[in-house]
Amino acid sequence: MSVAAIRRALVSWEGFLLLVLVALITLNAFASPFFLTLSNQINLFQLSIEKVIVALIMTLVIINGEIDLSVASIMGLSACAFGFLFQIGVPASVAVALVLALGVFCGAFNAFFVTVAGIPSLVVTLATLIAFRGFARVLVEDRGIGDFPDWFDALGQNGLLGPLPFAMLLFFALAVFLFVVLQRSAFGRKLYFIGSNADVAAYSGVDVKRIKATVFVASGLVSALAGLLFAARVGAVRGDVALGFELDIITIVLLGGVSIFGGTGTIVGTVLSILIVLNLRNGMALVNITGHIQTGVLGVLLILSVLVPNIQRWFGSLFPRERTEP
Amino acid sequence: MKTLIARLGPDTVRVLALLLVLAAVVAFFASQIDNYFNARLFNRISTSVAIIAVIAVGQAFVVLTRNIDLSVGSIVGCVAYFLGGLVAAYPGIPAPLVPLIAMAFGMAFGLVNGFLVARFKLPSIIVTLATLAIFRSLLVEFSDGSSITTGSLPPWLVEFARIDAFEIGGLRFRWLVVIALAVVIVAHIFLTRFRAGRRFYAVGSNPDAAQFAGIDVAGTVMRAFLISGALSGLAAFLFLSRFGNITVVAGLGLELSAVGAVVVGGVNIFGGSGTVIGVLIGATLINLLDTSLVRWELVSEFWRDAVLGLLILLAVALNTLLTKRLLARPKTALPPPSTTPPPATNAAKDAP
Numbered sequence: 001m002s003v004a005a006i007r008r009a010l011v012s013w014e015g016f017l018l019l020v021l022v023a024l025i026t027l028n029a030f031a032s033p034f035f036l037t038l039s040n041q042i043n044l045f046q047l048s049i050e051k052v053i054v055a056l057i058m059t060l061v062i063i064n065g066e067i068d069l070s071v072a073s074i075m076g077l078s079a080c081a082f083g084f085l086f087q088i089g090v091p092a093s094v095a096v097a098l099v100l101a102l103g104v105f106c107g108a109f110n111a112f113f114v115t116v117a118g119i120p121s122l123v124v125t126l127a128t129l130i131a132f133r134g135f136a137r138v139l140v141e142d143r144g145i146g147d148f149p150d151w152f153d154a155l156g157q158n159g160l161l162g163p164l165p166f167a168m169l170l171f172f173a174l175a176v177f178l179f180v181v182l183q184r185s186a187f188g189r190k191l192y193f194i195g196s197n198a199d200v201a202a203y204s205g206v207d208v209k210r211i212k213a214t215v216f217v218a219s220g221l222v223s224a225l226a227g228l229l230f231a232a233r234v235g236a237v238r239g240d241v242a243l244g245f246e247l248d249i250i251t252i253v254l255l256g257g258v259s260i261f262g263g264t265g266t267i268v269g270t271v272l273s274i275l276i277v278l279n280l281r282n283g284m285a286l287v288n289i290t291g292h293i294q295t296g297v298l299g300v301l302l303i304l305s306v307l308v309p310n311i312q313r314w315f316g317s318l319f320p321r322e323r324t325e326p
Numbered sequence: 327m328k329t330l331i332a333r334l335g336p337d338t339v340r341v342l343a344l345l346l347v348l349a350a351v352v353a354f355f356a357s358q359i360d361n362y363f364n365a366r367l368f369n370r371i372s373t374s375v376a377i378i379a380v381i382a383v384g385q386a387f388v389v390l391t392r393n394i395d396l397s398v399g400s401i402v403g404c405v406a407y408f409l410g411g412l413v414a415a416y417p418g419i420p421a422p423l424v425p426l427i428a429m430a431f432g433m434a435f436g437l438v439n440g441f442l443v444a445r446f447k448l449p450s451i452i453v454t455l456a457t458l459a460i461f462r463s464l465l466v467e468f469s470d471g472s473s474i475t476t477g478s479l480p481p482w483l484v485e486f487a488r489i490d491a492f493e494i495g496g497l498r499f500r501w502l503v504v505i506a507l508a509v510v511i512v513a514h515i516f517l518t519r520f521r522a523g524r525r526f527y528a529v530g531s532n533p534d535a536a537q538f539a540g541i542d543v544a545g546t547v548m549r550a551f552l553i554s555g556a557l558s559g560l561a562a563f564l565f566l567s568r569f570g571n572i573t574v575v576a577g578l579g580l581e582l583s584a585v586g587a588v589v590v591g592g593v594n595i596f597g598g599s600g601t602v603i604g605v606l607i608g609a610t611l612i613n614l615l616d617t618s619l620v621r622w623e624l625v626s627e628f629w630r631d632a633v634l635g636l637l638i639l640l641a642v643a644l645n646t647l648l649t650k651r652l653l654a655r656p657k658t659a660l661p662p663p664s665t666t667p668p669p670a671t672n673a674a675k676d677a678p
Contacts, residue, residue: 117643120596122394123589124639126582131635138628247455260449292574296463299456306448 013257016308017272024276028283035286042163044282049156049167049233050075050226051245052274055252056174057222059270060182062253064215065195065262066114069125071223072245073132074106078227080136083145083237092149100224106132107220111213121216129246137239146236156232167229174222179267191215195262251298252277255305337601340592343648344607347641351611355618362621365496371613372499373487376506377564379609381580382587383513384557386605387550389588390517390526392533392597393450395551397439398558398584400461402577405431405562407465410474410572417480424483428563429556435461436555440548458581466574476570487568502564509557513602526550530597586612590641611641 028035045052054071061068078099085095106128113124155166182188193201194208202208231237256273258265277298284294334342356363381398388395409428413419419427435457442453476484491504499507517523528536529546537543566572591608593600615637619630 113639113643117646119639119642119646123595123642126585126589127635127639127642129582129635130586130631130638131633134628134630134632134635138626138632141626141628247458251455251459254452254455260451292459292463292466294463295459296466299459299463302452302456302459303442303448306452307446310446310448 013308014266014269014272017256017269017276021272021276021279024279024283028279028286031283032286035282038163040282042165042168044278045168045171046165046233048278049165049171050230050242051248052252052278053167053171053174053226053229054219054223054245055249055256055270055274056171056178056267057219058249058253059256059258059265059267060178060191060215061219062250062258062260063182063195063262063265064191064212065198066121066212066215067125067250067260068110068121068216068219069246070106070110070128070132071219071226071249072242073129073136074103074220074223075227075230075242075245076240077106077132077136077139078103078224079231079237079241080139080145080239082228082231084139086148087145092152096152096228099228100221103220103222103224103227104217105220106224107217108213110220111216114216115209115213133239133243136241140237140239142239144236144238148231148235152232153235154232156229156234167233170225170229175267175271182267187211187214192263196264248277248295248298251302255298255302257305337599337604340645341601341604341607343645344590344592344604344611346648347644348607348611348614351614351618351637355614355622358624359618359621362618365498367617369498369500371610371617372503373568374617375606375610375613376500376502377561377568378580378583378587378613379506379606380509380557380561380564381584382591382605382609383509383602384554384561385584385588386591386593386600386602387513387526387553388450389585389593389595390530390597390600391547391550392530393443393547393550394454394585394595395439395554396451396454396581396585397435397457397461398554399577399580399582400458400465401432401435401555401558402562402565402580403572403574404435404461404465405559406566406572406576407469407474407574409562410479410566413480413483414474414478421482425560425563428559428566430559432555432557432559432562433552434555435558436551436553439555440551443551444544444548462574462578469574471574473574474566474570474572479566479570483567484570487564502568505560505564509560510602510606517602527598530594531599583609583612586638590638590645592645612638 025036034040054075058068058071081102082092082095082099085098086092090098110121110124110128113119114121158165182191190201190206190211193204193206194211198208227242230241234241252273253265253270254260255277256265256269256271258269280297280301281294284290284297289297352363381402385395385398405428408431409424412427413424439450439454439457442448442457443450487500487502489501490498491501492499517526525536525541525546526549528539528541529543533543536546562577565577569576587609588600588605589595589608590611591600591605593605612634615634616630619625619633620627625633
């Protein structure tokens with residue numbers, strides 16, 4: 001790695017996020033001796049595992065120039081569908097498969113209205129946010145369903161590889177997979193292409209509708225998976241599983257440097273953003289800042305993250321850039 | 327038929343299509359529910375539509391300029407709380423001043439959004455997603471978990487939401503409803519008859535062209551957020567009067583209903599076209615569905631949201647389809663480009 005490459009990496013958004021993350025971890029480590037313990041780090045990850053898994057796939061949706069507001073409702077619906085199926089006597093393993101299929105269906109439902117009917121995804125997924133949540137309530141009404149088999153609960157709770165829980169391994173596997181898809185595959189390149197200019201992509205022979213549909217279906221599938229993980233971690237489901245998670249998920253993705261207009265962003269950025277958000281929340285909890293205030297601080301951070309390019313440009317205009325190439 | 331549509335113009339066609347959907351919904355439920363169609367239905371729907379309609383009209387101004395305001399629910403919560411605290415501490419404030427104070431409060435919040443969006447050119451969806459959280463956390467911080475109670479408010483304020491302004495043949499118009507209607511009418515006249523109003527459409531349908539035409543684009547966007555803030559403040563006054571008890575979760579989720587009313591009402595989410603009359607019908611349609619589904623014996627109460635979400639989607643799809651079909655006519659009679667929705671593939675780039 002040459003000096004220029006290192007310099008480039010440092011001034012990139014991901015480099016900036018890395019600096020913030022290191023600063024945050026250092027601060028937190030001073031604030032509490034328990035912070036840096038492995039169990040605390042795993043614990044803070046584990047408690048948000050469903051959100052962060054969906055943030056990975058949301059990265060693709062937004063890069064593609066769309067938005068999926070219904071993810072949290074799909075999570076809720078999936079968790080409730082699992083509880084419902086389990087309660088009427090379907091074996092848990094079959095129920096898991098059926099719920100994943102349901103996630104694919106939900107994604108396809110969104111995709112149909114976005115690509116075939118031509119309704120903006122913001123509108124479609126706003127409506128399905130309400131509808132899918134409604135179906136979750138239809139399935140479990142006002143009950144809570146629990147007592148799942150031990151092997152199922154273990155997926156969300158216990159360590160699989162040493163202290164690493166199954167869900168965390170799943171997260172890293174998905175992150176690596178989506179990284180490869182985005183940065184190394186033709187599909188990934190088309191995704192960025194569509195996100196930066198869907199019309200030009202279509203005229204260049206890219207099957208815009210098919211790729212958009214694929215991304216929505218993937219979003220549905222991953223959201224269903226996250227719903228199952230929620231059910232496994234908590235060991236019970238209710239109609240309000242994952243209620244309101246969509247805002248946190250979108251905040252994480254945008255903070256990771258993904259443009260809301262599509263076409264830019266990386267999985268690395270999203271993963272760094274996830275670590276920042278988790279450590280920030282954990283650190284604030286350590287100094288007794290709670291709930292809505294934490295969310296407020298994240299809001300300020302979100303505005304700052306979109307302000308940074310403006311500040312950079314303004315700063316850059318003060319100091320004309322010197323050449324770094326020899 | 328075609329010439330009639332050409333003469334009516336696309337906005338009128340859209341409103342008529344919406345009215346058709348509304349009539350179909352009423353007819354459907356009238357056939358399903360005994361004694362459905364009566365004055366009580368009107369009284370109930372109109373009262374609960376009033377608050378959301380006021381917020382949705384403000385939202386429409388923002389959406390017309392190609393932006394979105396997701397923070398309205400938090401603004402309503404904040405203003406209702408601060409206003410409640412203010413009138414509880416100073417019960418002597420003259421009644422007509424109170425809604426004006428509420429609007430000023432709301433405008434202050436709108437100013438924050440407008441400043442960040444218009445001056446710094448930040449995407450409104452991100453700014454208002456952030457201020458949605460920030461305003462709410464301000465409320466939590468200031469209220470320290472305490473709430474406003476009906477008992478601490480002056481009696482006139484608590485009474486206000488329940489007083490009828492006038493009555494026409496059993497249809498009772500409460501002051502709440504009259505204020506909402508006034509907001510819709512004033513906004514409609516402003517948007518359709520005044521040059522300053524047409525600027526919102528110009529900015530939304532093509533910001534670059536508007537800039538070249540000498541329109542102050544940033545200023546117009548700023549005004550849209552100020553209007554949205556002010557109307558959210560007015561809605562907060564109505565909210566305070568209607569519910570009396572204000573906790574830190576007051577107004578939570580109102581942004582969804584407001585955006586829902588705007589899109590069902592046929593305002594193009596990518597800016598440039600739509601009417602506030604449509605928004606009023608959109609808000610009414612959603613509320614009518616919501617209320618009617620509760621009374622429909624065929625479905626249990628748990629089905630309410632499921633059916634509501636699907637019907638919203640259906641209403642938007644139907645409206646999109648009807649409008650597209652009705653507006654598809656010979657090139658010579660094409661409406662100005664600004665009024666046709668952009669093709670779906672182009673949609674992503676123009677997202678607010």
